[in-house]
Amino acid sequence: MTYSAASSTRRSQTRKRGADVRIRELHQRRFGLFTDNTLELIPDHDDSTVPGLHVIYGRNEAGKTTTLHAIRYGIYGIPDLRNDPRTYDFLHRKPDLRIAMVVDSAAGERIAFTRRKKAGDTCFDITDTAPAPDLQRKLERLLQGIDRNLFTHKYGIDHGTLLRGGAGLAGDNNDLGESLFAAATGIVGVRATLNSLATQIDELLKATGRSGRIPDAVKRFNEARVAAEKARRAGRSWAPKQKEIAEAKASLAALNGALAQATADHQRATDVNDAIEYVVQRALLLQQIQELGVVIETWSTDFEEHRKGLRSTIATAEAALLVATGELDIQLKRQAAHVAAVDKAVLGATDRTRDLGERITEYLKAKGERSKLAADLKRAEQAVATACLAIRTGADPDQARELIPPLPAREAASALLDRHA
Structure with missing residues (x-):
């Protein structure tokens, strides 16, 4: 291949010199078909500040395209050639490919480096002995952002x-x-x-x-x-509605509380009403005793058993009366307190509350009859005492209660009767 160089006319002196990068030397040490091939574009005796036009020509397959690619690969690095039909390793192995360049800037700065085909740092010094990352950074600074693709389309157009x-x-x-x-x-x-x-x-x-x-x-x-x-505007009208809902919920909670209290009072009144049944039974028994009057009987073998039955009946009636009376007093007091506290609106709203008031009236009436029942009980006790006095002639009426033997004696007598029966 033959090389020749011709100088072109000078460019305008107003061009920014800092944007120019000139290739002084291209060394294709091991690349393509070349071995230790040197292309000197600017002789040492030439003025390096004067750009020139260089025409490189030769026969087919002489290496013109290889040289063009060597310039691009030297500046930007040798790419992965596996998918490139022009591998340029047909004479030298890929790890042995070497391209060296010497470039000048318009400001007079010169960079000399060697490019290898390898992973990692590919820029070495001009002697190819040590990596030179500082030279790579200087070269990138001189290129001023011109990447491989732009360089290829503007300065590396091939056939x-x-x-x-x-x-x-x-x-x-x-x-x-x-x-x-x-x-x-x-x-x-x-x-x-x-x-x-x-x-x-x-x-x-x-x-x-x-x-x-x-x-x-x-x-x-x-x-x-x-x-x-x-x-958003429609949402503003919800605020008063929300307030009304909150107030209605509070009112409903208050009414539910009052209703629950009234229900509890009604249950207590029902319990008292159930206890009245025992009071009525006692009243009937007392009435039966009163109708019997004074009964004088001769001493018989079953007298003691009969007497014990009567005393047991009387004691049961008295206990039931006391329990019912006490419970009635307590419930009436509670009922009166709760009735006073219950809201008038709740009392007038339900039929149950009205029915409860009617029952309370009946309870108050029953309370008034308690003294009468007590008097009837006293008369019944007097009748029993009179019967006991009749059995023991000549006894003082005030000593009638003494005729009733104590509970241990009664139980002992009952045991003797059962044993000799």
Whole structure:
């Protein structure tokens, strides 16, 4: 392959020198078909501040495309070549691939480095002996954000890229500016891209007089905001209703409490009413005793047993009377206290409360008859005492109670009678 270099006219001195990076030397030490190949683009005796145009030519398969790729790989690193048909390892193994470069900036800064094909740090010093991450950082700073893709489309157009750009130039003949843009950048299908963008804009906006997604979304948003405002205003009217509900619940709780108290009072009154049954039985027994009058009988073998039965009946009646009377007093007092505390609205609201008042009246009437029942009981006791005196002639009436033997004596006599019966 033959190389030649020709200087171009000077560029405008107003160009920002800091944006220029010039390749001074390219060393393809082991890359593709090259071994220790050096391409000197700027001789040492040349003024390095003067940019120039270099034309590199040669026969087919001489290595022009390889050199173009060596420049790109030297600047940005040798990529993974497994999926690339141009592996460039047909002469040297992948780990042995080496590309060295010397680049200058417009400010006079020079960087010399070696690029390896390996994982991790791929930038080494120019002697290829030690990693040089500081050189990598300097190179990235000089590139000023130009990445591999942009460099490939602007400064590394190969034959295949030119063919694709030509096809795009022939197809995009509607706009000369679009064609020039596509040819300069290597981006094909500019018209198709613009048409696609126009279609998307038409979908989002009313570009053709129809409703788009963005206006529809804005309309739905405004409708939702209006609905939310209406709902917020409607919620304000709930506050008084909530207060009324709370007051009604409190009133209901008070009425339920009063009703529960009235129910308890009614149950106690029912219990007292059940106890009155025993009082009535006692009254009937006392009446029967009174109707018997004074009964004088001769001493018989079963007299003691008969007497014990009478005393047991009397004691049972007295105990029932005392219990019923005490319970009646307690219940009447409680009932009177509860009746005074119960709300008038509750008393007038239910038939049960009215019935309870009527029963209380009957209980009060029964209380008034208690003294009469006590008098009847006393007369019955006197009748029993008289009967006992009649059995023992000549005894003092005041000593009639003494005739009644004590309980142990009565039990002993009953046992003797049972034994000799």
